[in-house]
Amino acid sequence: MGEFTINKEKVLQALSTVEEPDLKKDLVTLGMIQDIEVGVNQVRFTVVLTTPACPLKELIKRNCEAAIHEHLSPDVEVVINLTANVTTSRHSGPLIPGVKNVIAISSGKGGVGKSTVTANLAMALHRSGAKVGIIDADISGPSIPIMFGAQDMQPTITPKDGKNYINPIRQYGIKMISIGFLTPPDSAVVWRGPMASQALKQFFGDTDWGELDYLLIDLPPGTSDIHLTLVQTVPVTGAVIVTTPQKVALADAIKGLAMFKQPQINVPILGIIENMAWFTPEELPDHQYFIFGKGGGQSLADKFDVPLLGQIPLVQGIREAGDEGRPAVMDTNPVVNDAFRDAAESLAQQVAIRNASREKTRAVEIQV
Numbered sequence: 001m002g003e004f005t006i007n008k009e010k011v012l013q014a015l016s017t018v019e020e021p022d023l024k025k026d027l028v029t030l031g032m033i034q035d036i037e038v039g040v041n042q043v044r045f046t047v048v049l050t051t052p053a054c055p056l057k058e059l060i061k062r063n064c065e066a067a068i069h070e071h072l073s074p075d076v077e078v079v080i081n082l083t084a085n086v087t088t089s090r091h092s093g094p095l096i097p098g099v100k101n102v103i104a105i106s107s108g109k110g111g112v113g114k115s116t117v118t119a120n121l122a123m124a125l126h127r128s129g130a131k132v133g134i135i136d137a138d139i140s141g142p143s144i145p146i147m148f149g150a151q152d153m154q155p156t157i158t159p160k161d162g163k164n165y166i167n168p169i170r171q172y173g174i175k176m177i178s179i180g181f182l183t184p185p186d187s188a189v190v191w192r193g194p195m196a197s198q199a200l201k202q203f204f205g206d207t208d209w210g211e212l213d214y215l216l217i218d219l220p221p222g223t224s225d226i227h228l229t230l231v232q233t234v235p236v237t238g239a240v241i242v243t244t245p246q247k248v249a250l251a252d253a254i255k256g257l258a259m260f261k262q263p264q265i266n267v268p269i270l271g272i273i274e275n276m277a278w279f280t281p282e283e284l285p286d287h288q289y290f291i292f293g294k295g296g297g298q299s300l301a302d303k304f305d306v307p308l309l310g311q312i313p314l315v316q317g318i319r320e321a322g323d324e325g326r327p328a329v330m331d332t333n334p335v336v337n338d339a340f341r342d343a344a345e346s347l348a349q350q351v352a353i354r355n356a357s358r359e360k361t362r363a364v365e366i367q368v
Protein backbone atom coordinates (compact mmCIF):
# COMPACT_ATOMS: atom_id res chain seq x y z
CA MET A 1 0.00 0.00 0.00
CA GLY A 2 1.35 3.44 -0.89
CA GLU A 3 1.96 5.90 1.88
CA PHE A 4 -1.15 7.84 2.77
CA THR A 5 -0.81 11.09 4.59
CA ILE A 6 -3.73 12.77 6.20
CA ASN A 7 -3.91 16.51 5.79
CA LYS A 8 -6.51 19.20 6.32
CA GLU A 9 -7.78 19.03 2.74
CA LYS A 10 -8.37 15.30 3.02
CA VAL A 11 -10.20 15.80 6.30
CA LEU A 12 -12.40 18.41 4.65
CA GLN A 13 -13.04 16.12 1.68
CA ALA A 14 -14.08 13.32 4.01
CA LEU A 15 -16.34 15.61 6.02
CA SER A 16 -17.94 16.99 2.88
CA THR A 17 -19.65 13.60 2.61
CA VAL A 18 -21.48 14.21 5.91
CA GLU A 19 -24.87 15.83 5.55
CA GLU A 20 -26.53 18.04 8.15
CA PRO A 21 -29.73 15.96 8.41
CA ASP A 22 -32.09 18.95 8.72
CA LEU A 23 -30.45 21.38 6.35
CA LYS A 24 -29.69 18.72 3.71
CA LYS A 25 -26.30 20.17 2.85
CA ASP A 26 -22.88 18.91 3.80
CA LEU A 27 -21.11 20.23 6.87
CA VAL A 28 -18.23 21.77 4.91
CA THR A 29 -20.50 23.72 2.56
CA LEU A 30 -22.46 24.93 5.57
CA GLY A 31 -19.23 26.21 7.15
CA MET A 32 -19.75 24.03 10.20
CA ILE A 33 -16.20 22.61 10.34
CA GLN A 34 -13.46 24.62 12.06
CA ASP A 35 -10.04 24.27 13.67
CA ILE A 36 -8.86 21.10 11.95
CA GLU A 37 -5.68 19.72 13.52
CA VAL A 38 -3.93 16.68 12.15
CA GLY A 39 -1.59 14.90 14.56
CA VAL A 40 0.10 11.52 14.56
CA ASN A 41 -2.72 9.11 13.91
CA GLN A 42 -5.17 11.64 15.26
CA VAL A 43 -7.59 14.13 13.71
CA ARG A 44 -9.21 16.89 15.72
CA PHE A 45 -11.78 19.41 14.59
CA THR A 46 -14.69 21.50 15.80
CA VAL A 47 -18.25 21.14 14.52
CA VAL A 48 -20.16 24.40 14.92
CA LEU A 49 -23.83 23.47 15.33
CA THR A 50 -26.69 25.83 14.55
CA THR A 51 -27.94 25.60 18.14
CA PRO A 52 -26.60 24.16 21.39
CA ALA A 53 -30.02 22.48 21.76
CA CYS A 54 -29.45 20.48 18.57
CA PRO A 55 -31.21 17.12 19.00
CA LEU A 56 -29.02 15.57 16.29
CA LYS A 57 -25.62 16.40 17.78
CA GLU A 58 -24.70 12.83 18.68
CA LEU A 59 -25.76 11.60 15.23
CA ILE A 60 -23.71 14.30 13.49
CA LYS A 61 -20.71 13.44 15.65
CA ARG A 62 -21.01 9.73 14.86
CA ASN A 63 -21.37 10.43 11.14
CA CYS A 64 -18.24 12.61 11.14
CA GLU A 65 -16.26 9.91 12.87
CA ALA A 66 -17.53 7.28 10.44
CA ALA A 67 -16.64 9.47 7.43
CA ILE A 68 -13.05 9.95 8.63
CA HIS A 69 -12.68 6.23 9.25
CA GLU A 70 -14.19 5.31 5.92
CA HIS A 71 -12.45 7.84 3.70
CA LEU A 72 -9.11 8.33 5.46
CA SER A 73 -8.17 5.51 7.77
CA PRO A 74 -10.05 3.14 10.05
CA ASP A 75 -7.33 3.45 12.67
CA VAL A 76 -7.09 7.19 13.10
CA GLU A 77 -8.38 8.60 16.36
CA VAL A 78 -11.08 11.23 15.82
CA VAL A 79 -11.57 13.94 18.46
CA ILE A 80 -14.58 16.15 17.83
CA ASN A 81 -15.32 19.31 19.74
CA LEU A 82 -18.97 20.42 19.46
CA THR A 83 -19.85 24.07 19.81
CA ALA A 84 -22.76 26.14 18.57
CA ASN A 85 -23.33 29.46 16.95
CA VAL A 86 -27.05 30.07 16.84
CA THR A 87 -28.15 31.23 13.41
CA THR A 88 -30.33 34.22 12.67
CA SER A 89 -32.34 35.41 9.72
CA ARG A 90 -32.91 38.93 11.02
CA HIS A 91 -31.61 41.99 9.29
CA SER A 92 -29.78 43.64 12.12
CA GLY A 93 -31.79 46.78 12.63
CA PRO A 94 -31.64 49.57 15.17
CA LEU A 95 -33.80 47.64 17.64
CA ILE A 96 -32.40 44.72 19.64
CA PRO A 97 -29.31 44.40 17.44
CA GLY A 98 -27.80 41.59 19.53
CA VAL A 99 -30.90 39.37 19.49
CA LYS A 100 -30.69 36.56 16.95
CA ASN A 101 -34.19 35.12 17.09
CA VAL A 102 -37.53 36.48 18.29
CA ILE A 103 -40.07 33.73 18.95
CA ALA A 104 -43.74 34.51 19.57
CA ILE A 105 -45.47 32.10 21.94
CA SER A 106 -49.20 32.29 21.40
CA SER A 107 -52.38 30.42 22.20
CA GLY A 108 -55.93 30.55 20.93
CA LYS A 109 -57.46 30.60 24.37
CA GLY A 110 -56.43 31.45 27.91
CA GLY A 111 -55.34 28.99 30.55
CA VAL A 112 -53.84 26.37 28.23
CA GLY A 113 -50.44 26.82 29.88
CA LYS A 114 -48.77 29.22 27.46
CA SER A 115 -46.80 31.00 30.19
CA THR A 116 -45.81 27.73 31.83
CA VAL A 117 -44.58 26.43 28.49
CA THR A 118 -42.72 29.70 27.76
CA ALA A 119 -40.97 29.63 31.15
CA ASN A 120 -39.91 26.00 30.84
CA LEU A 121 -38.83 26.25 27.19
CA ALA A 122 -36.70 29.24 28.14
CA MET A 123 -35.11 27.31 30.98
CA ALA A 124 -34.53 24.20 28.83
CA LEU A 125 -32.89 26.32 26.10
CA HIS A 126 -30.76 28.08 28.71
CA ARG A 127 -29.66 24.71 30.08
CA SER A 128 -28.53 23.62 26.62
CA GLY A 129 -26.13 26.57 26.68
CA ALA A 130 -28.16 29.18 24.78
CA LYS A 131 -28.57 32.83 25.80
CA VAL A 132 -32.27 33.33 26.44
CA GLY A 133 -34.63 36.19 27.25
CA ILE A 134 -38.37 36.48 27.81
CA ILE A 135 -40.76 39.35 27.20
CA ASP A 136 -43.99 38.82 29.09
CA ALA A 137 -46.56 40.77 27.10
CA ASP A 138 -49.57 38.87 28.44
CA ILE A 139 -51.84 41.64 29.69
CA SER A 140 -54.50 39.09 30.65
CA GLY A 141 -52.30 38.00 33.55
CA PRO A 142 -48.57 38.62 33.42
CA SER A 143 -47.47 35.44 35.18
CA ILE A 144 -43.82 35.17 34.13
CA PRO A 145 -42.54 37.16 37.16
CA ILE A 146 -44.43 34.80 39.51
CA MET A 147 -43.22 31.68 37.73
CA PHE A 148 -39.65 32.93 38.11
CA GLY A 149 -40.05 34.10 41.72
CA ALA A 150 -39.29 37.61 40.51
CA GLN A 151 -42.54 39.43 41.28
CA ASP A 152 -40.89 41.75 43.77
CA MET A 153 -37.97 42.65 41.54
CA GLN A 154 -37.81 45.90 39.64
CA PRO A 155 -35.85 46.51 36.47
CA THR A 156 -33.23 49.25 36.79
CA ILE A 157 -32.54 52.07 34.36
CA THR A 158 -29.09 52.92 32.99
CA PRO A 159 -28.25 55.91 30.83
CA LYS A 160 -26.32 54.95 27.69
CA ASP A 161 -25.44 57.18 24.71
CA GLY A 162 -27.71 59.92 26.00
CA LYS A 163 -30.72 57.65 26.38
CA ASN A 164 -32.20 55.79 29.35
CA TYR A 165 -32.27 52.03 28.93
CA ILE A 166 -34.26 49.49 30.96
CA ASN A 167 -32.12 46.60 32.20
CA PRO A 168 -34.07 43.36 32.14
CA ILE A 169 -34.34 41.38 35.38
CA ARG A 170 -32.01 38.40 35.43
CA GLN A 171 -33.30 35.30 37.17
CA TYR A 172 -31.92 31.74 36.95
CA GLY A 173 -29.70 32.86 34.06
CA ILE A 174 -32.56 34.22 31.97
CA LYS A 175 -33.14 37.88 31.18
CA MET A 176 -36.75 38.93 31.40
CA ILE A 177 -39.07 41.87 31.36
CA SER A 178 -42.78 41.84 32.05
CA ILE A 179 -45.69 44.12 31.73
CA GLY A 180 -46.22 42.99 35.37
CA PHE A 181 -43.05 44.84 36.44
CA LEU A 182 -44.66 48.10 35.40
CA THR A 183 -47.47 47.84 37.95
CA PRO A 184 -47.35 47.04 41.68
CA PRO A 185 -48.17 43.31 42.25
CA ASP A 186 -51.54 43.87 43.93
CA SER A 187 -52.82 46.79 41.89
CA ALA A 188 -55.83 46.28 39.69
CA VAL A 189 -54.54 48.13 36.67
CA VAL A 190 -56.49 47.11 33.62
CA TRP A 191 -54.15 47.10 30.67
CA ARG A 192 -55.71 48.50 27.58
CA GLY A 193 -54.43 47.53 24.16
CA PRO A 194 -52.71 50.81 23.24
CA MET A 195 -50.95 51.07 26.62
CA ALA A 196 -49.73 47.51 26.35
CA SER A 197 -48.60 48.04 22.77
CA GLN A 198 -46.65 51.08 23.94
CA ALA A 199 -45.04 49.02 26.69
CA LEU A 200 -44.11 46.29 24.22
CA LYS A 201 -42.43 48.86 21.96
CA GLN A 202 -40.40 50.02 24.96
CA PHE A 203 -39.37 46.46 25.68
CA PHE A 204 -37.74 46.41 22.27
CA GLY A 205 -36.67 50.00 21.79
CA ASP A 206 -35.60 51.08 25.27
CA THR A 207 -34.37 47.83 26.80
CA ASP A 208 -30.77 46.72 26.85
CA TRP A 209 -31.01 43.02 25.93
CA GLY A 210 -27.36 42.59 24.98
CA GLU A 211 -26.64 39.37 23.13
CA LEU A 212 -29.41 36.75 23.02
CA ASP A 213 -29.87 33.61 20.95
CA TYR A 214 -33.60 33.36 21.62
CA LEU A 215 -36.01 36.01 22.87
CA LEU A 216 -39.38 34.40 23.67
CA ILE A 217 -42.47 36.60 23.70
CA ASP A 218 -45.34 35.43 25.91
CA LEU A 219 -48.32 36.96 24.11
CA PRO A 220 -51.87 37.41 25.39
CA PRO A 221 -54.24 34.58 24.44
CA GLY A 222 -56.26 34.98 21.27
CA THR A 223 -55.62 37.66 18.71
CA SER A 224 -54.96 41.23 19.74
CA ASP A 225 -53.40 44.56 18.91
CA ILE A 226 -50.31 43.38 20.72
CA HIS A 227 -49.74 40.66 18.15
CA LEU A 228 -49.87 43.32 15.44
CA THR A 229 -47.58 45.64 17.39
CA LEU A 230 -45.09 42.81 17.78
CA VAL A 231 -44.83 42.00 14.10
CA GLN A 232 -44.73 45.69 13.17
CA THR A 233 -41.98 46.51 15.66
CA VAL A 234 -39.42 43.76 15.09
CA PRO A 235 -38.84 40.95 12.61
CA VAL A 236 -40.25 37.81 14.22
CA THR A 237 -38.44 34.55 13.47
CA GLY A 238 -41.55 32.47 13.97
CA ALA A 239 -44.48 31.59 16.20
CA VAL A 240 -45.26 28.65 18.45
CA ILE A 241 -48.89 27.82 19.18
CA VAL A 242 -49.67 26.23 22.54
CA THR A 243 -52.89 24.26 22.82
CA THR A 244 -54.46 21.53 24.91
CA PRO A 245 -55.92 18.48 23.14
CA GLN A 246 -59.48 19.62 23.89
CA LYS A 247 -61.81 20.42 21.01
CA VAL A 248 -62.62 23.92 22.30
CA ALA A 249 -58.94 24.77 22.65
CA LEU A 250 -58.13 23.42 19.20
CA ALA A 251 -60.86 25.49 17.58
CA ASP A 252 -59.30 28.63 19.07
CA ALA A 253 -55.77 27.49 18.22
CA ILE A 254 -56.83 27.32 14.56
CA LYS A 255 -57.80 31.01 14.73
CA GLY A 256 -54.42 31.81 16.26
CA LEU A 257 -52.62 29.91 13.53
CA ALA A 258 -54.67 31.58 10.83
CA MET A 259 -53.77 35.00 12.23
CA PHE A 260 -50.03 34.43 11.86
CA LYS A 261 -50.56 33.15 8.34
CA GLN A 262 -52.44 36.25 7.15
CA PRO A 263 -50.51 37.93 4.33
CA GLN A 264 -50.12 41.22 6.24
CA ILE A 265 -48.62 39.38 9.22
CA ASN A 266 -46.95 36.39 7.57
CA VAL A 267 -44.99 35.00 10.49
CA PRO A 268 -43.84 31.41 9.93
CA ILE A 269 -45.36 28.86 12.29
CA LEU A 270 -42.48 26.97 13.89
CA GLY A 271 -44.85 24.40 15.34
CA ILE A 272 -47.40 23.38 17.91
CA ILE A 273 -46.92 22.38 21.52
CA GLU A 274 -49.66 20.27 23.03
CA ASN A 275 -49.82 21.00 26.74
CA MET A 276 -51.70 18.85 29.23
CA ALA A 277 -51.46 16.12 26.58
CA TRP A 278 -52.20 13.51 29.22
CA PHE A 279 -52.21 13.25 32.98
CA THR A 280 -49.31 11.41 34.57
CA PRO A 281 -49.44 10.88 38.35
CA GLU A 282 -46.05 11.55 39.92
CA GLU A 283 -46.04 8.13 41.59
CA LEU A 284 -46.98 6.34 38.35
CA PRO A 285 -44.66 7.93 35.77
CA ASP A 286 -45.47 5.30 33.12
CA HIS A 287 -49.22 5.92 33.23
CA GLN A 288 -50.98 8.26 30.83
CA TYR A 289 -54.63 9.30 31.24
CA PHE A 290 -55.98 11.26 28.30
CA ILE A 291 -58.39 13.39 30.28
CA PHE A 292 -58.61 16.23 27.72
CA GLY A 293 -58.77 13.92 24.71
CA LYS A 294 -56.02 12.36 22.65
CA GLY A 295 -54.12 13.32 19.52
CA GLY A 296 -55.55 16.85 19.17
CA GLY A 297 -52.16 18.52 18.83
CA GLN A 298 -51.02 16.07 16.17
CA SER A 299 -54.18 16.46 14.12
CA LEU A 300 -53.87 20.25 14.27
CA ALA A 301 -50.24 19.98 13.17
CA ASP A 302 -51.23 17.69 10.31
CA LYS A 303 -54.04 19.97 9.23
CA PHE A 304 -51.71 22.97 8.91
CA ASP A 305 -48.67 20.96 7.85
CA VAL A 306 -46.51 22.24 10.69
CA PRO A 307 -44.47 20.21 13.19
CA LEU A 308 -45.77 19.06 16.56
CA LEU A 309 -42.81 20.29 18.61
CA GLY A 310 -43.73 18.55 21.82
CA GLN A 311 -46.31 17.08 24.14
CA ILE A 312 -46.21 18.15 27.75
CA PRO A 313 -48.03 16.00 30.30
CA LEU A 314 -50.27 17.39 33.02
CA VAL A 315 -48.20 16.84 36.14
CA GLN A 316 -49.00 18.28 39.54
CA GLY A 317 -45.35 19.27 40.02
CA ILE A 318 -45.49 21.59 37.00
CA ARG A 319 -48.24 23.63 38.63
CA GLU A 320 -46.62 23.52 42.06
CA ALA A 321 -43.21 24.63 40.79
CA GLY A 322 -44.79 27.52 38.85
CA ASP A 323 -46.66 28.68 41.94
CA GLU A 324 -43.51 28.41 44.03
CA GLY A 325 -41.55 30.60 41.66
CA ARG A 326 -39.47 28.31 39.48
CA PRO A 327 -39.94 26.61 36.12
CA ALA A 328 -40.61 22.89 36.74
CA VAL A 329 -37.57 21.78 34.71
CA MET A 330 -35.44 23.03 37.60
CA ASP A 331 -36.77 20.07 39.60
CA THR A 332 -35.74 16.50 38.92
CA ASN A 333 -38.87 14.81 37.57
CA PRO A 334 -37.58 13.07 34.42
CA VAL A 335 -41.05 12.94 32.82
CA VAL A 336 -41.27 16.74 32.99
CA ASN A 337 -37.63 17.39 32.11
CA ASP A 338 -37.64 15.09 29.09
CA ALA A 339 -40.87 16.57 27.74
CA PHE A 340 -39.64 20.17 27.92
CA ARG A 341 -36.13 19.31 26.73
CA ASP A 342 -37.52 17.51 23.68
CA ALA A 343 -39.85 20.41 22.91
CA ALA A 344 -37.02 22.96 23.30
CA GLU A 345 -34.74 20.92 21.02
CA SER A 346 -37.44 20.59 18.38
CA LEU A 347 -38.07 24.33 18.58
CA ALA A 348 -34.36 25.16 18.22
CA GLN A 349 -34.18 22.74 15.30
CA GLN A 350 -37.11 24.42 13.53
CA VAL A 351 -35.55 27.84 14.09
CA ALA A 352 -32.31 26.60 12.48
CA ILE A 353 -34.21 25.10 9.54
CA ARG A 354 -36.21 28.28 9.14
CA ASN A 355 -33.08 30.43 9.23
CA ALA A 356 -31.38 28.28 6.62
CA SER A 357 -34.26 28.08 4.25
CA ARG A 358 -36.34 31.21 4.28
CA GLU A 359 -35.86 34.79 3.38
CA LYS A 360 -34.85 37.16 6.10
CA THR A 361 -37.76 38.51 8.08
CA ARG A 362 -38.44 42.18 8.18
CA ALA A 363 -40.81 44.03 10.45
CA VAL A 364 -44.20 44.31 8.81
CA GLU A 365 -44.69 47.62 7.03
CA ILE A 366 -47.76 49.49 8.15
CA GLN A 367 -50.01 50.37 5.24
CA VAL A 368 -51.43 53.89 5.58
Ligand SMILES: Nc1ncnc2c1ncn2[C@@H]1O[C@H](COP(=O)(O)OP(=O)(O)OP(=O)(O)O)[C@@H](O)[C@H]1O
Nearest residue numbers: 110111112113114115116141313314315318319322
Ligand atom coordinates in the same frame (compact mmCIF):
# COMPACT_ATOMS: atom_id res chain seq x y z
N1 LIG B 1 -48.57 20.71 32.04
C1 LIG B 1 -49.08 21.22 33.14
N2 LIG B 1 -49.25 20.44 34.25
C2 LIG B 1 -49.80 20.97 35.38
N3 LIG B 1 -50.22 22.22 35.52
C3 LIG B 1 -50.07 23.04 34.44
C4 LIG B 1 -49.49 22.59 33.21
N4 LIG B 1 -49.48 23.63 32.35
C5 LIG B 1 -50.00 24.68 32.99
N5 LIG B 1 -50.36 24.33 34.25
C6 LIG B 1 -51.01 25.19 35.25
O1 LIG B 1 -52.20 25.73 34.65
C7 LIG B 1 -52.40 27.07 35.04
C8 LIG B 1 -52.48 27.96 33.80
O2 LIG B 1 -51.22 27.97 33.18
P1 LIG B 1 -50.61 29.28 32.53
O3 LIG B 1 -50.74 30.46 33.42
O4 LIG B 1 -49.25 28.90 32.06
O5 LIG B 1 -51.59 29.43 31.30
P2 LIG B 1 -51.66 30.57 30.19
O6 LIG B 1 -52.13 29.88 28.96
O7 LIG B 1 -50.41 31.31 30.13
O8 LIG B 1 -52.81 31.45 30.75
P3 LIG B 1 -53.18 32.97 30.34
O9 LIG B 1 -52.46 33.31 29.10
O10 LIG B 1 -54.66 32.91 30.20
O11 LIG B 1 -52.72 33.80 31.49
C9 LIG B 1 -51.23 27.42 35.95
O12 LIG B 1 -51.64 27.24 37.28
C10 LIG B 1 -50.17 26.39 35.61
O13 LIG B 1 -49.32 26.10 36.71
